Amino acid sequence: MGKPESYISRIFGKDALKVRTFYGVNPHEGVFDASNDVVVLDQITFKGMDEARLLVVASHMVGHFAAPGPQTLPAYKMLEFAGRMGETGVSRVRNAKFSAIVRPDDVIEACREGSFFRMNRGNREVAQMQVFFSQLGVSAHQAGIFLEIAAQTIVENMAGKIGDKEQLYYPLILGFEDLMIFDQKPDIEYRVKPQVPGQLQEQNRFMAGADIFNRKDELVAAVRGMSFEFATAARANRYDRWNRR
Numbered sequence: 683m684g685k686p687e688s689y690i691s692r693i694f695g696k697d698a699l700k701v702r703t704f705y706g707v708n709p710h711e712g713v714f715d716a717s718n719d720v721v722v723l724d725q726i727t728f729k730g731m732d733e734a735r736l737l738v739v740a741s742h743m744v745g746h747f748a749a750p751g752p753q754t755l756p757a758y759k760m761l762e763f764a765g766r767m768g769e770t771g772v773s774r775v776r777n778a779k780f781s782a783i784v785r786p787d788d789v790i791e792a793c794r795e796g797s798f799f800r801m802n803r804g805n806r807e808v809a810q811m812q813v814f815f816s817q818l819g820v821s822a823h824q825a826g827i828f829l830e831i832a833a834q835t836i837v838e839n840m841a842g843k844i845g846d847k848e849q850l851y852y853p854l855i856l857g858f859e860d861l862m863i864f865d866q867k868p869d870i871e872y873r874v875k876p877q878v879p880g881q882l883q884e885q886n887r888f889m890a891g892a893d894i895f896n897r898k899d900e901l902v903a904a905v906r907g908m909s910f911e912f913a914t915a916a917r918a919n920r921y922d923r924w925n926r927r
Contacts (some may be wrong), residue, residue, distance in 0.1 A: 687884025689841035690834050693852055693927035698745025699827070699875065701834040712835030712874035714827075720744075722823045732794040736763050740786045747852050752918040755784035757833070757855040759899045760809045763792060764799040765826070766850040771866060775829075778811035783918065820866050828872075828903040829861055832892035835874040836908065840890070843882050844912055851886060851912035859907025869896040886912035 688703045699720050700711035707767075725737040738755055757780050765772045770833050776861045782803065784790065790808060792801045801809040844851055877891040888910055894903040 688840055693747050693751055693850060695745030695748040698748075699830060700833050701838070703835070703838045704921040709839045709876050709878050710835070711830060711876070712838065714831040714872045714874065716868070716870045723766065724758055726763065726766060728767070734763070734767050734792045735867050736790040736792070738784055738786055738788045739837050743786070749916045750761070751850070751852045752783055752915060753785055754918075755788075755831065757809075758830035760784070760801060761811065761813075761829055761861075762796075762822045762826035763790070763801070764809075764811060764813050765822025766820075767792065767794055767799070768813065768815040768822070770815045770817050772813060772822055772825040773816035773819035773863050773890070774781070774814040775825065775858075775861040776812040776814075777857075777859065778809070778861075779829060780809050780855055782806060782808040784808055809820060820863055820868075824868065825861065825863060828863065828894055829858070829905060831872060831874050832876070832903075832905045833910075834910065836876045836878055836892055837910070838889045839876050839878045840882065840888055840910070840912075844886065849914060852918055854911050854913050854918065856911060857889075857907075858905055858909065861875060861903065861905045863903045865896065865902040866899060867896075868877075869902070872902070873897075874898075 690700055699716050704711045704713055725739055729734045742759055743753055743755055787805050790801050790803055792799055795815055796813045799811050799813055833855055873895045875893045877887050882888050890908055891906040893901055896902050
């Protein structure tokens with residue numbers, strides 16, 4: 683019998699950043715090869731120390747998600763955008779909320795007040811979070827990668843709990859409580875150990891966490907209280923229109 687096709691492979695395009703799933707343990711762990719990376723976020727214009735502007739382009743979301751899923755800027759790119767406004771590395775991110783689908787040609791304005799970041803599209807808020815910086819932190823890009831590989835590993839575990847196996851559901855990150863980064867030294871491979879609930883809640887929502895280890899089995903990052911919704915493409919697009927009024 684061959685290896686099962688991962689859920690991530692079904693919903694992401696071929697050029698997306700992807701975690702390999704290790705099915706030998708339960709919950710399933712993820713392994714990320716850093717050579718399977720994505721380009722650093724571009725199209726950012728900085729306006730002083732506390733304001734920046736992002737022109738969202740199609741290359742920002744290559745492979746995330748495959749059609750007919752919603753074409754949207756991933757949450758980890760929103761985190762990277764905020765992190766690029768810091769003077770040093772990202773050491774912690776707290777109380778993140780993502781409240782709208784962001785599509786190509788959208789213009790996102792970010793404003794910083796101390797550790798608090800708010801991102802708007804016109805007069806509509808699309809995200810907010812607290813970002814803490816330190817000389818011992820990691821690049822904004824690496825912080826985003828930690829969030830994404832945790833999310834993919836969690837989703838791979840929770841996908842099997844969806845009742846309708848024939849319908850594709852797309853995991854939308856609604857927010858997370860805490861992303862803690864403990865080691866700034868980059869590695870070529872990371873292992874993700876998820877902490878997942880036993881079942882989905884109403885509207886296919888759930889909350890989970892994950893620990894991320896390097897090849898020496900040292901804890902390098904952890905995410906807690908990450909909330910998701912598994913949404914059909916139709917629901918995601920309705921959600922998008924509601925947030926564009």
